[in-house]
Amino acid sequence: MSELSATYVVADEYGGPEVLVLREEQLPGPGAGQVRLRVRAAGVNPVDLKIRSGGRGGDTPFRLGFEVAGVVDAVGPDVTRVAPGDEVIAFRVSGGYASALIVPAKDVVPKPASLPWSEAAGLLLAGATAVHALEATGVGAGDVVLLHGAAGAVGQAVIQLARLRGASVIGTASERNHELLRDLGATPITYGEGLQERVLAAGRPTAAIDAAGTDEALATSLALVEHDRIATVVVTPQAAEAGIKRLGGAPGADPGTALRDAARPELARLAGEGALKVRVVRELPLAEVAEAHRFVAENHAAGKVVLIP
Known part of the structure; x- marks a missing residue:
């Protein structure tokens, strides 16, 4: 050869x-x-x-x-x-x-x-990360997901896959990305002072996924959602100290290798059918x-x- x-x-x-x-x-x-x-x-x-x-x-x-x-x-x-x-x-x-x-x-x-x-x-990287986060937080039909950093590639995948599971999503993002989130089917809110009140005005979250890694995202999630239904894909010392689920390749995080590998064919199928963009x-x-x-x-x-x- x-x-x-x-x-x-x-x-x-x-x-x-x-x-x-x-x-x-x-x-x-x-x-x-x-x-x-x-x-x-x-x-x-x-x-x-x-x-x-x-x-x-x-x-x-x-x-x-x-x-x-x-x-x-x-x-x-x-x-x-x-x-x-x-x-x-x-x-x-x-x-x-x-x-x-x-x-x-x-x-x-x-x-x-x-x-x-x-x-x-x-x-596949963003898609598999989104699947891992949704599995770690047990998201299913009827759940309301609080998603921090919703406009990024992982956030966009979380929105689409959560909605396919029958859940709804409240996503934080800059105002310039709110129309994008609406197009994906999420309820957009702006991060910053008063975030907790804006979340509750949009709905009561039952799970939280952090793709932002900010102190504000962690504090808001902890205030509104049970610890065992919070996960972050941006691992920080504060997240470790809070005891929430940490996902990915960072030290101390759950890599979810088998789960992410198993997700690949289904993600490809969904993307090919246009159900995941x-x-x-x-x-x-x-x-x-x-x-x-x-x-x-x-x-x-x-x-x-x-x-x-």
Whole structure:
């Protein structure tokens, strides 16, 4: 099996967006249990910025990118579930900011033909996080979910998936994003002084999901919702001290690996049917990865930023 030339993003040290550089490599054929992908789009996520700045520790040099969508270029000798030419979504991968990469075959799911590449690349990290949060808080029919940071990619997925479960959502966001939340089916409210009163005016929450990580979000959730029905995906020392459910890859948090992995095929199905929408707010070439990180950091993108190799 011939090698494949690939461009990838790497950082030799921790720091700002300027540490991200492009390099070239020759990818060998995939080994047992692996597939080689030609990447069509790669999702950029806030956790990538934390890793780049050193917030998660680890060795250098390092690569970034947990989710991609692409075409299978080659498969390992024992792989039968996918074949060359198949369009797939891959998550959770390592080093997804690339034009091609090798991933475990178990981490790919079929991409619905109706789902654009950029939306597919932005689907699974936020979607799986939303499923984890909804499961952790036991959200079902008749619940009222208080959602902090509702306009981000995770928040948008929470709104849509909660409504599919028969729940309603009260979401905090800047006023400029209120129409977006209404379009998704949530009741928007502005964060800031008087938040608790505004929440109660919109409805009595029975569960709370924090995708903002602010002191205000934590205090309001604790005041209005039982502890065992509060979860945060932005883990802070204050959240740990309060004893609420902490989800994700941060130290001390529940990664929910099995649950998130199991959610992938259903998320792809829902997105393919249009029942779960991924809002892509910006597409940038792989060579402009530094600008992608600046945009995510500075503009509070109400949706996904995607790199196109």
